Amino acid sequence: MLQFKGLNKFYQTGQVSQQALNDVNEHIRAGEMIALCGPSGSGKSTLLNICGLLDLNYQGELYFDGEKLDRDPQHCMQLRRQQLGFVFQRFNLVPVMSAYENVEYPLMLNQVPSQQRKQRIMDLLDAVGMAEFAQAKPDRLSGGQQQRIAVARALIHQPRLVIADEPTASLDSHTAHQVVELMKSIGKSHNTTFVIATHDNRMSEHCDRQIELLDGQILSREVSACVA
Numbered sequence: 001m002l003q004f005k006g007l008n009k010f011y012q013t014g015q016v017s018q019q020a021l022n023d024v025n026e027h028i029r030a031g032e033m034i035a036l037c038g039p040s041g042s043g044k045s046t047l048l049n050i051c052g053l054l055d056l057n058y059q060g061e062l063y064f065d066g067e068k069l070d071r072d073p074q075h076c077m078q079l080r081r082q083q084l085g086f087v088f089q090r091f092n093l094v095p096v097m098s099a100y101e102n103v104e105y106p107l108m109l110n111q112v113p114s115q116q117r118k119q120r121i122m123d124l125l126d127a128v129g130m131a132e133f134a135q136a137k138p139d140r141l142s143g144g145q146q147q148r149i150a151v152a153r154a155l156i157h158q159p160r161l162v163i164a165d166e167p168t169a170s171l172d173s174h175t176a177h178q179v180v181e182l183m184k185s186i187g188k189s190h191n192t193t194f195v196i197a198t199h200d201n202r203m204s205e206h207c208d209r210q211i212e213l214l215d216g217q218i219l220s221r222e223v224s225a226c227v228a
């Protein structure tokens with residue numbers, strides 16, 4: 001599904017060049033749920049931005065579904081809209097839109113006709129336990145409820161890959177557990193792949209595999225606890 005070959009990333013600040021990724025090679029299979037672990041500054045966000053086709057300025061190669069990514073911004077935007085979903089630590093719902101409208105947004109970007117949208121949205125809101133809050137604005141919802149809506153928004157267009165940046169960091173343990181399990185169960189039906197950057201040790205029990213970064217390098221591919 002997703003393959004990195006000899007990935008290097010440098011940030012240039014004035015005269016200073018900072019290496020954020022150092023020869024990262026990895027193959028993530030379709031349907032895998034990956035916990036991307038490592039201490040602050042180890043390169044998690046940098047790698048997520050590359051996986052999410054948000055940062056096209058790196059050295060090395062990225063293969064998406066077996067195809068080498070061409071880095072054409074227009075093509076990457078299209079891939080992002082059609083094939084990718086995003087979940088963030090602070091939910092990032094659009095405040096002026098209802099829960100329903102937030103979930104509808106990716107379908108509108110993908111020009112799904114309106115008569116097909118409603119059933120899909122209501123089914124998914126139901127699956128995340130939020131059907132009765134369809135008309136609520138985000139500021140009426142708890143953190144856990146907002147993240148359920150964000151999960152629905154990330155998955156409504158049945159993306160191949162979901163990128164999540166600390167999705168449970170703002171949630172209590174019980175809610176965090178529910179939110180990850182929702183991602184997993186909804187993703188299963190379409191063999192969705194997840195790459196989840198996390199400091200959260202509790203996440204490890206939900207994921208198929210961990211990729212641990214240290215100083216921009218992959219430390220190990222063992223199934224072991226995350227280094228917080």
Ligand code: ADP
Pocket residue numbers: 011012013018019020038039040041042043044045046047
């Ligand atoms: P993490 O998400 O694991 O905390 P990051 O990917 O944010 O790690 O950062 C990896 C390294 O790259 C760090 O040394 C960080 O200081 C550096 N870095 C990240 N973003 C920038 C940037 N925009 N400009 C310069 N250096 C950056």
Ligand code: ADP
Pocket residue numbers: 054077080081086106109
């Ligand atoms: P727009 O429709 O505003 O042009 P894009 O098509 O570029 O947005 O983005 C498609 C998806 O990528 C959106 O669902 C959005 O959530 C996500 N996205 C775009 N830019 C960023 C960013 N800087 N950080 C996180 N997610 C982003």
